[in-house]
Amino acid sequence: xxxxxxxxxxxxxxxxxxxxxxxxxxxxxxxxxxxxxxxxxxxxxxxxxxxxxxxxxxxxxxxxxxxxxxxxxxxxxxxxxxxxxxxxxxxxxxxxxxxxxxxxxxxxxxxxxxxxxxxxxxxxxxxxxxxxxxxxxxxxxxxxxxxxxxxxxxxxxxxxxxxxxxxxxxxxxxxxxxxxxxxxxxxxxxxxxxxxxxxxxxxxxxxxxxxxxxxxxxxxxxxxxxxxxxxxxxxxxxxxxxxxxxxxxxxxxxxxxxxxxxxxxxxxxxxxxxxxxxxxxxxxxxxxxxxxxxxxxxxxxxxxxxxxxxxxxxxxxxxxxxxxxxxxxxxxxxxxxxxxxxxxxxxxxxxxxxxxxxxxxxxxxxxxxxxxxxxxxxxxxx
Numbered sequence: 001x002x003x004x005x006x007x008x009x010x011x012x013x014x015x016x017x018x019x020x021x022x023x024x025x026x027x028x029x030x031x032x033x034x035x036x037x038x039x040x041x042x043x044x045x046x047x048x049x050x051x052x053x054x055x056x057x058x059x060x061x062x063x064x065x066x067x068x069x070x071x072x073x074x075x076x077x078x079x080x081x082x083x084x085x086x087x088x089x090x091x092x093x094x095x096x097x098x099x100x101x102x103x104x105x106x107x108x109x110x111x112x113x114x115x116x117x118x119x120x121x122x123x124x125x126x127x128x129x130x131x132x133x134x135x136x137x138x139x140x141x142x143x144x145x146x147x148x149x150x151x152x153x154x155x156x157x158x159x160x161x162x163x164x165x166x167x168x169x170x171x172x173x174x175x176x177x178x179x180x181x182x183x184x185x186x187x188x189x190x191x192x193x194x195x196x197x198x199x200x201x202x203x204x205x206x207x208x209x210x211x212x213x214x215x216x217x218x219x220x221x222x223x224x225x226x227x228x229x230x231x232x233x234x235x236x237x238x239x240x241x242x243x244x245x246x247x248x249x250x251x252x253x254x255x256x257x258x259x260x261x262x263x264x265x266x267x268x269x270x271x272x273x274x275x276x277x278x279x280x281x282x283x284x285x286x287x288x289x290x291x292x293x294x295x296x297x298x299x300x301x302x303x304x305x306x307x308x309x310x311x312x313x314x315x316x317x318x319x320x321x322x323x324x325x326x327x328x329x330x331x332x333x334x335x336x337x338x339x340x341x342x343x344x345x346x347x348x349x350x351x352x353x354x355x356x357x358x359x360x361x362x363x364x365x366x367x368x369x370x371x372x373x374x375x376x377x378x379x380x381x382x
Contacts, residue, residue: 025185234290271291
């Protein structure tokens with residue numbers, strides 16, 4: 001049975017498709033933005049500078065008809081810079097009232113860049129805002145209209161105090177430079193972004209998103225709850241820390257996957273969102289392998305699945321091996337130009353890094369052998 005809010009789902013999906021055309025190679029991040037927006041949960045972007053983290057969030061903000069608050073945190077950021085200063089007029093009357101105009105408490109979309117620079121002065125206020133969507137200061141208590149918080153950083157938390165802040169971001173995704181093979185598409189899309197475009201992009205209002213968020217809470221999860229419990233236990237047994245609080249909140253994102261697929265009932269493939277609950281980079285492939293195994297075993301070829309559910313992000317050892325063999329032949333060819341050789345070296349570095357995520361040691365060593373051999377040929381040529 002389809003949802004009565006199908007036109008609103010179409011609006012949000014149109015916004016996401018527009019972003020995908022603009023930002024090549026970032027489909028997974030954009031899909032997660034949509035999931036977190038519909039599920040009203042927070043998203044964390046991890047990646048080095050220059051990988052379009054801020055640009056993607058700003059592009060989403062431009063397509064969302066509502067107020068946006070963006071701030072680059074430093075170790076010296078004070079609460080006033082995020083939540084607003086005290087109202088001087090009220091202060092003269094003896095009342096401590098915050099002037100929140102144009103600040104975080106009034107925003108529909110909040111982007112906190114370099115999130116993990118947060119200091120103890122703003123930590124408690126941020127934790128409450130992220131977890132309960134409430135701003136509290138002295139006697140003031142205000143429900144926040146924020147539809148989505150997005151945090152970004154180029155590193156993971158090391159301080160225990162910041163771990164609590166990081167924990168408030170239910171999903172985490174790595175934002176890196178795109179595959180060298182897609183660089184030309186990135187350059188074309190980036191140049192097009194620099195040019196003025198008279199076409200009207202798709203938009204969605206904050207009220208429309210709130211309607212979708214309310215619908216999310218009505219999705220029937222009963223059919224997948226047993227499988228969900230089993231998956232949570234498997235992840236915990238593998239050493240992944242999933243608190244009961246996080247397990248409860250993840251249900252909203254499973255329901256959001258169903259909403260974006262225009263279903264009022266969740267199916268097993270909606271559990272694909274659990275691929276992105278890692279705490280460390282080393283956990284990414286382990287979690288993906290456990291979740292993918294659960295999806296294939298329980299929900300193979302089920303119609304109506306979210307497109308992201310059928311995409312396996314784990315490296316394909318056979319595909320990498322064949323590509324390296326082809327690159328070796330191309331490198332040895334007499335007519336290979338210097339520019340083509342430079343692309344081969346860039347691509348080989350990328351594939352070498354990908355091999356680190358192959359869990360099977362036999363497969364990993366099988367693929368690394370021809371990579372090492374090609375590197376030797378490259379070094380001899382140089």
